[in-house]
Amino acid sequence: MAMALFSPTFSFRISTSAPQRRRRRCFVQSSQATVAIEAPSSSTTDLLLQVKDLSAVIAESKQTILKGVNLTVRHGEVHAVMGKNGSGKSTFAKVLAGHPDYEVTGGSIMYKGLDLLEMEPEERAIAGLFMSFQSPVEIPGVSNIDFLNMAYNARRRKLGLPELGPIEFYGYVAPKLELVNMKTDFLNRNVNEGFSGGEKKRNEILQLAVLGAEFAILDEIDSGLDVDALQDVAKAVNGVLTSKNSVLMITHYLRLLEFIKPTYIHIMENGRIVKTGDISLAETLEREGYKAIS
Numbered sequence: 001m002a003m004a005l006f007s008p009t010f011s012f013r014i015s016t017s018a019p020q021r022r023r024r025r026c027f028v029q030s031s032q033a034t035v036a037i038e039a040p041s042s043s044t045t046d047l048l049l050q051v052k053d054l055s056a057v058i059a060e061s062k063q064t065i066l067k068g069v070n071l072t073v074r075h076g077e078v079h080a081v082m083g084k085n086g087s088g089k090s091t092f093a094k095v096l097a098g099h100p101d102y103e104v105t106g107g108s109i110m111y112k113g114l115d116l117l118e119m120e121p122e123e124r125a126i127a128g129l130f131m132s133f134q135s136p137v138e139i140p141g142v143s144n145i146d147f148l149n150m151a152y153n154a155r156r157r158k159l160g161l162p163e164l165g166p167i168e169f170y171g172y173v174a175p176k177l178e179l180v181n182m183k184t185d186f187l188n189r190n191v192n193e194g195f196s197g198g199e200k201k202r203n204e205i206l207q208l209a210v211l212g213a214e215f216a217i218l219d220e221i222d223s224g225l226d227v228d229a230l231q232d233v234a235k236a237v238n239g240v241l242t243s244k245n246s247v248l249m250i251t252h253y254l255r256l257l258e259f260i261k262p263t264y265i266h267i268m269e270n271g272r273i274v275k276t277g278d279i280s281l282a283e284t285l286e287r288e289g290y291k292a293i294s
């Protein structure tokens with residue numbers, strides 16, 4: 001059943017079905033040629049995520065949104081996805097997270113050597129995939145610290161590690177609050193309830209820091225942030241980046257990419273990645289608009 005409050009992290013609390021993975025084999029794989037430019041190949045042991053010829057429709061209307069996406073992400077890389085409004089960026093992110101609004105109709109996604117499309121959203125989260133949404137959801141009646149503690153322990157349980165009690169967990173989370181420049185009282189407030197837009201984004205990055213995700217998908221974390229908040233959020237993202245984990249961020253603006261340096265920039269157009277390059281691609285875009293690179 002589709003749910004209003006989808007998030008792989010929140011799925012620890014609210015279990016979902018994942019229609020996208022079960023139905024995908026009922027469709028013939030798209031044979032449309034894609035124009036994606038793959039990142040240069042290196043050792044396959046570095047591979048974190050490999051998306052091949054991914055196509056997806058909206059579950060309800062069957063309207064095709066993704067039309068053959070190819071993307072390779074290795075450990076330690078930062079990928080930025082840019083593109084005009086409506087080109088399919090958020091849909092791609094949500095399909096990676098296992099959002100039930102979409103059905104995969106072709107292609108494959110391998111994550112850490114596993115078939116991601118065979119995994120439930122919560123299994124994806126436990127396997128280290130984190131998604132920050134454009135509009136983070138509010139969870140009335142659930143305090144931020146309880147939510148974080150529960151999500152953190154759920155992952156630890158699956159990894160065979162001992163759970164942390166409230167006091168130990170407070171000791172773990174407190175330094176991470178500093179990383180995102182959030183006051184302690186945010187821990188006792190209900191998840192995102194009454195938070196400003198910027199506070200919600202900081203809270204998303206706090207979740208990322210707490211969960212220690214290996215692959216973070218950040219959908220427009222820069223939207224609605226003032227300059228200071230943008231720097232705080234970028235500093236926090238940089239603070240959680242290591243040579244072992246990777247980030248896929250969706251953005252419209254060069255300003256974010258000046259703080260979080262991308263390894264590759266991809267341009268999405270009409271449900272496909274049509275161009276891949278370095279920061280100069282975003283600079284051209286900023287100067288001349290999409291007509292310069294379409």
Ligand SMILES: Nc1ncnc2c1ncn2[C@@H]1O[C@H](COP(=O)(O)OP(=O)(O)OP(=O)(O)O)[C@@H](O)[C@H]1O
Pocket residue numbers: 058065083084085086087088089090091092101
């Ligand atoms: N659940 C849905 N129901 C109806 N239409 C949808 C749904 N999800 C995506 N779409 C449509 O698919 C297209 C791609 O949407 P998507 O949100 O992926 O674009 P985007 O590139 O992220 O855009 P933006 O830059 O404006 O955030 C849009 O035309 C959108 O209206």
